[in-house]
Amino acid sequence: MEQSPNFKILVVGYGSIGQRHTRVLQELGYPVAIVSRHSRNYSPCYPNLEEALLDWNPDYVVIANRTNEHYRSLAILAEKQFKGRVLIEKPLFAKYIDVPQHQFAHVAVAYNLRFHPLLQQLKSIITNSPKVISVHIYTGSYLPNWRSTTDYRQSYSALTEQGGGVLRDLSHELDYVQWIFGDWKRLTAIGGKFSDLAITSDDVYSILMETEKAFLVSIHMNYLDKIPRREIIVNVSDQTIQVDLINNSITIDGHKNVINHNRDATYIAEHQAMIVGHRSILCTLKEASQTLETIEMAEKAATLNTWIQQ
Structure with missing residues (x-):
């Protein structure tokens, strides 16, 4: 795994699933920033995705905000010409809509089961x-x-x-x-x-x-x-x-x-697949x-x- 302070991760959304992704990725040894309008107890925390991209410059973005906000987050990443890896929490969107044209290195949806x-x-x-x-x-x-x-x-x-x-x-x-x-x-x-x-x-x-x-x-x-x-x-x-x-x-x-199965194990395996590149199981x-x-x-x-x- 690319376990290095130079490989930076951004989690968009800090509800229950965003907190889980953040904790799991930190435990794997990666520096993680978040985007949240409400969290004041985590650092670094950015109020919006645009500012986070500019200042944190992540290699990997996890979109874990509300389902009806997924499309806008993807659209911002595409508009800002983000070229890293993107994992989107399930479901992809609330209703079907074409994914914005993008330059992502890889993109998948987080059906971790x-x-x-x-x-x-x-x-x-x-x-x-x-x-x-x-x-x-x-x-x-x-x-x-x-x-x-x-x-x-x-x-x-x-x-x-x-x-x-x-x-x-x-x-x-x-x-x-x-x-x-x-x-x-x-x-x-x-x-x-x-x-x-x-x-x-x-x-x-x-x-x-x-x-x-x-x-x-x-x-x-x-x-x-x-x-x-x-x-x-x-x-x-x-x-x-x-x-x-x-x-x-x-x-x-x-x-x-x-x-013997720990609930975090599927999230760990999912992130390892995204980071290392063994992506055949990813959705x-x-x-x-x-x-x-x-x-x-x-x-x-x-x-x-x-x-x-x-």
């Missing part, structure tokens, strides 16, 4: 399986418990206009489904704001789809589970695989294996745009109560 060893093991199994019959994915956790120092009603997750909602917040599932099981061919969905949470964004969604490698994929996501769950059940022609991403276990035909702009299209087609299917063909 691709670096989870259990998902990598599952992908390896599926790659070598002749037939995937069904995939059932369930992810849910209670939004008011997400950020202990923040009123959930004020978080971007709670606000549609800031790019919140389960379809976008939990779009890891939509990314890794297509990464492992191939692009969807048709889908339908039901979802929206169903609970009594004081939010304007969608809090429950269920999607049913057919993909290139799987006859049937069901994905359920919500902001409601008081006991967090993130689980996958896959039936292939000769095996049943269960993956539990909360308890870090994989069970194949009843034989369970628990791994590309094209793939992230396809995930945004999947989100918008799920919303359309739910609104029209219909199937959408790819």
